[in-house]
Amino acid sequence: MTKILVTGAAGFIGSHTVDSLLASGHEVVGVDNFRTGSRENLRQATASPRFDFQVMDLTEVETFTGLVRSQRPDVVIHLAGLVSVQDSRADPALNVRLNVGGTQAVIDAVISASVPRVIFASSAAVYGDSDGFPLREDALKQPLNPYGEAKLASEALLAGAARMHGFTAVSLRYFNVYGSRQAPDSPYSGVVSRFVDCCRRNQAPVIFGDGRQTRDFIHVRDVARANMQAALLPGMPSGDYNVSSGQETSLLDLVGLLRAMQPSLPVPKFSAAQSGDIRRSVGDPARWCAVSRFSPRETLSAGLLELVEYHSTESLAASQLLPSCPTKL
Numbered sequence: 001m002t003k004i005l006v007t008g009a010a011g012f013i014g015s016h017t018v019d020s021l022l023a024s025g026h027e028v029v030g031v032d033n034f035r036t037g038s039r040e041n042l043r044q045a046t047a048s049p050r051f052d053f054q055v056m057d058l059t060e061v062e063t064f065t066g067l068v069r070s071q072r073p074d075v076v077i078h079l080a081g082l083v084s085v086q087d088s089r090a091d092p093a094l095n096v097r098l099n100v101g102g103t104q105a106v107i108d109a110v111i112s113a114s115v116p117r118v119i120f121a122s123s124a125a126v127y128g129d130s131d132g133f134p135l136r137e138d139a140l141k142q143p144l145n146p147y148g149e150a151k152l153a154s155e156a157l158l159a160g161a162a163r164m165h166g167f168t169a170v171s172l173r174y175f176n177v178y179g180s181r182q183a184p185d186s187p188y189s190g191v192v193s194r195f196v197d198c199c200r201r202n203q204a205p206v207i208f209g210d211g212r213q214t215r216d217f218i219h220v221r222d223v224a225r226a227n228m229q230a231a232l233l234p235g236m237p238s239g240d241y242n243v244s245s246g247q248e249t250s251l252l253d254l255v256g257l258l259r260a261m262q263p264s265l266p267v268p269k270f271s272a273a274q275s276g277d278i279r280r281s282v283g284d285p286a287r288w289c290a291v292s293r294f295s296p297r298e299t300l301s302a303g304l305l306e307l308v309e310y311h312s313t314e315s316l317a318a319s320q321l322l323p324s325c326p327t328k329l
């Protein structure tokens with residue numbers, strides 16, 4: 001049994017990672033400050049006697065180091081951070097404090113507690129306006145926002161500390177992650193969660209731009225499995241790895257898949273393209289596949305169908321619980 005400390009444990013990717021680790025029989029210490037994560041995401045995990053949870057902010061460096069020293073985990077999976085690209089633009093200093101400062105806090109703690117391995121949640125945002133598709137790890141890195149810059153800086157800080165202090169540092173560059181527990185209700189939510197929510201409401205999805213922009217969608221369970229493999233594989237080499245499906249899907253294709261599942265979904269509306277939007281994104285997963293024998297298990301159509309069905313069951317249950325709407329309050 002391996003003991004793994006997960007930062008950002010109550011978040012979208014964090015909670016799925018915790019669930020996978022517990023299901024495989026490991027001991028997990030979860031840390032989260034609930035800035036964007038929720039207790040609801042940890043409902044399954046908290047039922048396990050092998051799960052310990054601490055409400056904590058990584059930027060309280062001494063407290064966090066104290067926790068890592070007392071728990072002595074075999075691996076730290078560092079997923080905590082400012083997740084919104086828009087927030088990173090609105091408040092670049094907060095982005096540096098949470099996304100670079102948070103990584104430095106993890107580095108200080110693992111050195112102090114002699115933790116042998118760190119897995120870091122990096123992002124396809126490090127490539128930004130790159131070329132040569134599918135993107136390989138050595139492609140040009142030109143982030144288009146402070147979030148991507150902070151992820152790139154964190155990768156460099158981790159790799160440097162790993163070389164100097166002799167631990168293993170693995171940065172996993174997730175592409176567009178989708179799946180359950182991804183909040184659909186913010187203007188900054190991921191496109192899959194927003195469009196699936198349109199299915200639930202039977203409202204027209206709004207496409208920013210012409211819909212021919214592409215993304216590489218990867219299911220959150222595949223990402224959780226990649227995190228677990230990176231944490232547990234014997235002799236895992238330090239380095240940067242794409243965690244991607246290798247499949248390039250346009251937004252028009254995404255809407256097409258959803259309309260095939262729910263023919264009543266209204267045709268999409270088109271709105272102005274978002275500034276700084278990436279035109280193409282698809283990652284080559286070959287490096288990670290070679291090290292881990294990883295191949296994504298979840299196809300986009302099966303993953304979407306599961307989400308659409310999950311949300312329709314949820315809204316049916318809610319409508320049966322709620323009294324009918326009063327016409328006047």
Ligand code: UD1
Nearest residue numbers: 123124125176188189190191192194206207208213274277
């Ligand atoms: C996503 C991530 C970001 C990550 C990056 C990696 C989210 C919210 N953002 O950004 O954290 O760093 O990948 O490259 O997961 N769109 C619409 N209609 C909508 C919503 C979005 O047309 O209602 C479009 C966007 O303009 C964009 C595409 O869908 O062209 C994808 O948008 P989004 O899901 O926000 O992801 P990224 O911008 O790729």
